[in-house]
Amino acid sequence: MIEIAGVSILVALFIPTLLDGVERKIRARIHSRIGPPILQTWYDVLKLFGKDFFVPANAVHTVMLLFMSLAIQILLIGYTCIAVVAPITPYDLVVIAVLAIISQAAFISIPLTIANPFSIIGASREIVLMLVNEGAFLALVGLYAYYTGITAFSSIGGASPTLYTLLTIFALYIFSYVASSRIPFDIAEAEPEIASGLLIELSGPLLGVFLYTLHLKRFFFKLFASLLLLALFIKTGALLLASSIVLTIVLWLVYAVIANILGRSRVDLASITLLKAYLVIIALSVLGYFLEV
């Protein structure tokens, strides 16, 4: 069983950057242009790793945080893949949720450590968005666990799909979209507004690490929502993991299309709209639970 987890981990570490290449190809098609080859993002990341190692001026702990963030992200994916096929603790879901929050915090603290106004503005925008988004994430995972009794993937046996559970998963997908910093929620990067915001001071290997971490992050949150969804239907750990990865890939493509037919939001608009959406969905879900719909 552990071999399946191992293969999954390798896939999960390689495929996100590839999927980004596919996303660029999709974007190009929607733009009516040819676009780069599918492996382009991998070429880019590898090329960045080959560049001079340059630490931005006035950057404190940036490098450390960057690699820490990458490490946590890999740990998160590894832990999740193993926990699905071979449960580690009875509270794996909680461990994963906590690790996810830590990974987000580590990720956003990278641009905060660089004394560049664009970087800081980008990061502060991201934090405002996160306050809404992460809060919702914890609430949704909590509700899910409460509804289904799933606290680890060892306990998926008894769970069955109900409308209110599906609502929380739907909201988790919204969360995963927002957390992927795609348009309309790429306000922290917002190239034409704040010159790529949180990316502005990063270059060479540091930028490579940052981008790779971002790809892993995008993959993980989609995978996580897919696992919780499919856990309601598939009861074998290995099959659950494999099918969740497939669903994640499909979702990635769907997200890629959505990102290209919308415009960028603004930090005040985005956070308020999101807050409203989450509150409505959570309220409906709780209501559904009590009415047993």
Next chain:
Amino acid sequence: MGKLGFVKILVIAAEAGRVTRKYPYEPPLVSSDFRGKIEIDETKCIGCGSCVLACPPNALVMSDEGEGYRVLKYFVGRCIFCWRCIDVCPVDAIKGTREFELATDNVEDLDEAVIHKRASCTECNGLYSTVKQKAYVMEKAPITENYVDKCPECRRNKLLRAFEKRRGGESLE
């Protein structure tokens, strides 16, 4: 479609298809009327300098060099491809092309020159105009053959002397 009208962009994209090209592996989109680099036919050029006077960015310049040569230089790097030189050339020596891929790693590739032999005055041996321009003038206006052999200076002196003779006075010089 109502509120989801923006999804129509996918239809627009599908209808438009792929519009970019794999240039330089596919031919560029250049229309029949495109103005590109000019070509100077050195067999036709008479070195009169009309193009140099018309050229707005000084891409065409003329200078006297060495012993008895007049050189028309064309530097593509300055050229704005307006083709005014083609308009004004009296002998149609300049031809427009549709060539535009002019980038090079050697700046000398951007230079072109037509070298003319200058005419020499039969009286003072001084250099003036070009041999070909002299021939052109003689061909167009045969009546000029009496004085076209002389440089402008000698020509003027000759004229002044003629006046002197007629009026019986002394030259101002």
Next chain:
Amino acid sequence: MVNKQIIDNYRELALSLGASDFAHSGDTVYIVVDRERLRGLAEALYWKKNCYFRTCAATDETKINGFLALYHIFGDDRNGLNIVVKTYTEPNNPVIPSISDIVPAADWCELEAYDLVGVEFSGRKLYRFMLPPTWPKGLYPLRKDTPYNYRPGLPVSGERISESPVSAVVPVGPYHPALHEPEYFELYVEGEKVVDVKYRGFHVHRGIEKLAETRMTYQQINFLAERICGICGFEHSVCYAQTVEKAAKIDVPERALFIRSIVLEVERIHSHLLWIGVAAHLLGYDTGFMHSWRIRELVMYLAELLTGSRKTYGINLIGGVRKDINEEKKKKILETLELVEKDFKKLVDTMLGVPELVKRLKGTGILPREEARKLSVVGPVARGSGLDRDIRRDLPYAAYSYAEFKVPVYDDGDNLSRLLVRVDEVLGSISIIRQLLDQLPRGEIMAEDIEIPEGRIATSSVEAPRGENVHFIITGRGKPYRWRIRAPTYQNIPALKIMLEGENLADAPLTIASIDPCFSCTDRIYVIRGGNRYRMILPRRY
């Protein structure tokens, strides 16, 4: 064409306010006034007669009459009139009273006259505006005794406009990967709110006026004029050519006028499509950007077919145009227009359905009507703020009197209004081209016998995609004695301060872009007092 009664009214007004001379020719009224009476006349023209302010042109006329002269050009658009007010001053004490407190729109051109010709303006603060801070004092580039190729060795100087008391200062620019043209913006923000704006430009001031007045010939300048702007250059070359034609009273063949109008409208379409694309890009809607530019590409190809070049068409000469439109091309134009119209309507429809786009366009970057009037803003910025002005209709040139078109005016003064004006104008331009092609007269495209006498004065305007271009010419021997150019962005940038203050930082790039600025043709400095907190440098487009 112009009502005699109106001219008489102006004569009466001018003479009653102490003008020493009054003349009228075609659509232009010339008034000469003493320095002491200039302010009174300016106030009457700008506020009582409700004229717009076009620009002012300082001229070194020492070689003609021993004086420096300042020409203030006003425009009575409703009556189709240019009003040129001339004031003399002595070169050894060149003081003229400033009118910038009465006519705020005259602020920049006074500073420019101070910098380049050395005219001192009394009653206002004067400072280095256009030339580098280290430029030698007392060296005025546009004085006739300054050679055009004189280069004073200048020490390198920094770009900082002022120091911010807070530590977050990043002196980036004017050359920066995120900047598309060399210019320098400082936005002072509190949180995400913009509290102050500073702008410094002129990095690409190329001395075009000086070059034309010294090195070039009348016909060569057409090509130089075209290079004032990379997007709407043809408007400048038309404006230059028609100003000289007006000064020299050259009859341009009708067919040439029609061709000019057609190509001008082709340029307007591609310029607006470019802008709409950029606006979409700034709002993160790159798909709209790509498709707008895909449609634009059809127009660019058409422009190349009609003129020989995608940009810098090079078909204008004084007296006419160089390239004719034959039947085959006519067909191609109509085909392309049909495609463009269909695609454009679909795209705009879809774009205006994207929720974030509309939310961020509506109510942002507001320029109220009164402020727009005060600053005499031009083009879509004016029409988006409820000012109904369009040179094509008000002072028809080329062949515009043969076409019928509506001038779109929106009253909200926000970014959406300015977008809608441009959308309407694209459709308007398509219709104008169709009408003109339909009536295209036969005949020559170039006037014969072009003679340009010395000492004539003329001014004329062309409605470029960004607003009116104003050219002012005093003819000289073989080349203009004085050629003054006013690009539309010159008039519109001062309005940015009003649009940006209190605005969300995220909307600032779009607001700046909403005037469709062209820095190569404008290039000014703009300094506003006050403000603190962060200093940041704004990335901007092209």
